[in-house]
Amino acid sequence: MLLNFFSPVRSKAASPPNDPFRQPPALQARSLTDEMMTRQPSRRLLALALASALAGPAWAQTTDLPASSAVLSPDSFVASDIRIDGLQRISAGTVLTYMPIERGDTVTQTGVGDAIRALYKTGFFQDVRLDRQGDILVVTVVERPAINKLTVTGNKDIKTEQLMVGLKDIGLTEGDTFDRLSLDRVTQELVKQYNNRGKYNVEINPTVSPLDRNRVDVTIAIKEGKAAKIRHVNLIGTEKFQNEDITKSWESREHNWMSWYRRDDQYSKEKLSGDMEKLNSWYLDRGYVDFNLDSTQVAISPDKRDMFVTASITEGEQYKVSEVKVTGDTVLPQENVERMVIVKPGQIFSRRLLEMTSDSITATLGNVGYAFAQVNPIPQVDREKRTVSINFQVVPGPRVNVRRIMFKGNARTSDEVMRREMRQFEGAWYSQAAIDRSKIRLQRLGYFETVEVETPAVPGTNDLVDVVYTVKETTSGSFVFGLGYSQLSGMTTSVQLSQNNFLGSGNRVSVEAQRSDYLQRYSFSFLNPFFTDEGMSLGYNLWWREYDYSDFNVASYSTTSAAAQTVLGLPITESDTVSLLFGIDSNEVLTYPGSTPQSIIDYIDAIGQRTFHAWRAELGWARDTRNDYFMPTAGTYQRVSAELTLPGSTAEYYKLNYEFSKYWPISSWLVLNTRADIGYGDSWGSDSVRYICQAQPGQPQIPGQPPIEPTPVDGNVCGSGAVLSRTLVATGLPFFENFYAGGVRSVRGFSDNTLGPRSEPSYYYYRGQPLGGSLKTVGSFELYFPRLFDSNAARISAFLDFGNVFDGYDNFDAGELRASAGVALLWRAPVGPISISYAFPLKKKEGDEIERLQFTFGGGF
Incomplete structure (x- = not known):
């Protein structure tokens, strides 16, 4: 039998209304004000009498205490056991751990209150009640539900990952106990965060959906709305400068034609605070030591869509530098430190120059061991003379x-x-x-x-x-089955196993098989970047490939080639590297009668064989100061290389190439890239000469003998009965080593490889076939917009390309250069790099093959 020795006690907030058993009359009487108790003394006495009448029988019927326990007051007892009711997920041991009452303790009204507060403080329960059943203390709890799933929808301005981290810090995460108060705090904080971003129409709608097993799903639906636009920025008190000049570098500006990209017309409390600091720096950097920002006011329109910013300032007078000195322990020779001071007497005072001087001295001391060095510029202002004397106090600290x-x-x-x-x-x-x-x-x-x-x-x-x-x-290795497509090469399939950090050793290993409409390629490469402790690298390349150039916007012929190469690299500075390649390769050329251009057939006939063997060497120098390999925004890349086929090769020639690329960060949202690619090649050995002879006119045919046909003969004298018809000379850069221009990686807007010299028109090729050239001149100016996307894996650019290839430098003609302009999208997608460009040819000639929209998928940039 359960008797209310003392009434169930719980927090007032958790007590439902109209529950007469939630507080006994005695506790209700204590909760009244003193004034109420003085007005109704009879009611208070009646309540105490009823409590005593109820407690007395309960105590007598449910306890069998020894005589010594008679000293206990009627509202206390010794708990022989503690029973926990209502638990679902939380163990009884957890509850007993937080309970300040243990088995055998004397239970008093004060102890009951402490126990209830302790259990509520855990955050596990939404209701707690303590009762007595004989000498057993009964704890009845109602657990808070667990969060089964937490979902945030509609957020764009604040990333989901950031929101989830913030929710976890507050205590709202999947698997944790649900607390309505935490959800309310989250709602208020989100509204505050969006208001700071200028979005005053934001709506946060949390939804709690009950599930079985005391679980809930929590959904936070966000309607961000649009950020309030800054319609007007007004600076009051500016006399020395124009407002447009002052606000030029601000992040908060009035709506302008570039606002769609820079979003500088969207109000943000954080941005405006930074702009006020820029305003202060503007004047201090120009000598206005007494400048003061008197007030800042921000007004919002009734529909919360337009913002009006007003700042009131006092410019003051301009000051000059009267004296500059360096004091303290300079560590380095005094004159060396003084040379780092860029502030000179007579100059207009500038806080920026002070900071630059301090940073320069601090960095120099930091590079010689003084990690905690400080340089404190101490100005002395003379307001009568409007001058400032500056003392750079050097405090080196200990050497570290x-x-x-x-x-x-x-x-x-x-x-x-x-x-x-x-x-x-x-x-x-x-x-x-x-x-x-x-x-x-x-x-x-x-x-x-x-x-x-x-x-x-x-x-x-x-x-x-x-x-x-x-x-x-990050992932430094991959096993990739690739599927790509480009307008030039069609469908491409490839299988590649690569590991740039093989077994954590830093070595690079790659095995690749690739096949497309015009290409079959199988290759293996290995590189040890630290073959020696000094940083010399050693690598090997093996490959075999078949090219069908007739499908590659190149003259109609095909090749089957293989090579084995060894590559050495030696760093000579932090950014400069010298490389040496040595290898042997074989290249078999197959021509198509009636399709292959005659100049290619003549070159092969002059050589006297279709297979070209070469001992090859290449010497290169490269300098790379870019700040990122894939998406750089600053730095320079240069590479000069000289390739040479050694004596004993079928064709003796050389190739020179120079690549240049420099990134100029114009602003945080704009980067200019200037790029150039120049190549030249020629033969260096003796020319291969063969003579074509044919039968003399009127020469009688010998009976039983075949007719005399045009026949290549060594030497300069034809045989008996034949005369010299043609002389074939193989000179210059071999046709299969020519440079090409046009396409996504060259001059965009023109079809791949179609610029430069072409063969004579024929029945199948009315424009002639592209032959390439021994001189390549290609350049580009490209503007990147790195902040257009939040991701570093994508960027948009606007470009101007120009260039062409020529048959030798004697035939170079600047008037033959082609040019185009357009926009491009580069994206390192998870499935592979994607490049898309749309270009308008600015300078073209009749016969050029135009291709405005160009793209590649699955290849490099």
């Missing part, structure tokens, strides 16, 4: 050594591979430049998605630090 260099996050890549990229060494003086350079070298390996570096001080010392590189590894 690097104790250890450690790596974290490299589960696959061995420490040795990472350590050989270090330019900061253990036991050496601290150098910020070496640490930063080491980070860049790790990023350029291509093994890591992110690289972070920290320099924590060694506990208990002030002159030792550790350098910790934390990396997040």
Whole structure:
């Protein structure tokens, strides 16, 4: 039998209305105000009497206490056991762990209140009740439901990943206990975040859907709405400068023709705060030491769509620099440090120049071990003379050594591979430049998605630090079955097994098989980038391929070739590398009578064989200072190479090539790339000459003998009864080594490989066939918009391409250059790189093959 020795107690917020058993009369009386108790003393006494009448029998009937327990008050008892009712997911042990009452403890009204508060504090329960059954304490709970699934929809401005991290921090995540209060806090915080982004019409609608087994699904539906537009920016008090000049670099600007891209007309509290700091810097960088931002006001239209920004300022007077000095412990010779000071007496005061000077001195000291060096520019203002004297106080701090260099996050890549990229060494003086350079070298390996570096001080010392590189590894190897398509080559299938970080050793291994309408290729390559400790690389290439050039916008012929090559590389500086290639290859050429151009047939006849063997050597130099391999926004790439077939080769020739690409960051949203590709080739050995003889006119035919046909004969004298018909000379760069232009990777807007010299028109080829040339001149100006997409894997550009190929430098004619302009999309899709361009030929001639829309899928950029 369950008797209410003391009434069930729970928090007032959890008590449903009209429940007479939720609080006993005694507790109800305590909850009244003192004024109520003085007005109704009889009701209070009646409540106490009823409580005593109920408690007395219960105690007597349900307890069998020893005589010593008679000292206990009527509202307390000793719990012989504790029973937990209502549990579904949470174990009884968990509840008992949080309970301040244990078996054998004396249960009092105060202890009951403490127990209820402790259980509520866990956040596991939405209702808690304590009852007595004899000397057993009965705890009845109602668990909060568990979150089965948490879904966020409609969010565009804030990424889902960021939202989920924030929800987890608040305590709202899948598998956790659902708390309505947490959901309300999330709703309020989201509204605040969107308001800071200028979206005042945002609607946050959370939905909780109950499920079986005490679970719920939580859906947060977001209607972001449109950001409020800045319609007017007004600066009050500007006399020395035009408002347009001041706000030119602001992120918050009035609506303009580029706002669709830059989105600078969308109001944001964070952006406006940064712009106010830019306003302050604008005047301090121009000598207005007394500048003051008096007030900032932001007004919003009734429909919450338009914003009006007003800032009131006091410009003050312009100051000049009267004196500059360097004090403190400069460590380096005083005159060396003073040469780093770019602030000079007589100049207009500029805070930017002060900061640049401080940063320069600090960086120099940091590179010689003073990791904690500080340079404090102390200005002395003379307002009567309107001058400022500046004292650069140098505080070098202790000289710091690097104790250890450690790596974290490299589960696959061995420490040795990472350590050989270090330019900061253990036991050496601290150098910020070496640490930063080491980070860049790790990023350029291509093994890591992110690289972070920290320099924590060694506990208990002030002159030792550790350098910790934390990396997040990315996929450095792949097994790919590729399917690609381009307008030029048609369908392409390939199977490639590659590993740029083979077994974590840093070695590169690749095996590939590729087949398309015009190509079959099988290859194997291996490269050890650190064959020696000094950084010399050693690699091998083996390949066999068949090309059908008649399907490749090239003259009609096909080749079957194979090669074996060895490649050596030697870094000579941080960004410069020298490479040497040596190999042997064979190339068999097949011509098609009536289709292959006569010039190609004549070249083969002059050589006297269709298979070309070559001993090949190539020497190259490259400099790469780009900040990213795939999507650079700054830096330069240059490469010069000279290729030569050695004596004993079927055809003796050379090829020179120069590639240049420089990225100019114009702003955070615009990058200019200037690119050039120049190539030239020619023969260097003796020309191959053959003579074609034919029967003399009127020469009688010998009975029983075949007629005399045109026959190639060695030497310059024809045989008896024959005369010289033609002389064939194989000179210059072989036709299968010619350069080509036109297409996605050259001059866009023109069909691939169609620019330059062509063969004579024929019945099947009324325009003639592209032959290529021994001189290539191609260039480009391209504007990239890196911030148009949030992803670094895609970018849009606007370009101007120009170039052509010529038959030798003697035939170069600038008037024959072709040009085109257009837009392009480059995307590193998960299925492979995609390049799409649409170009308008600006300079073309009759007979050119135009192709405005061009794309490749599954190939490199």
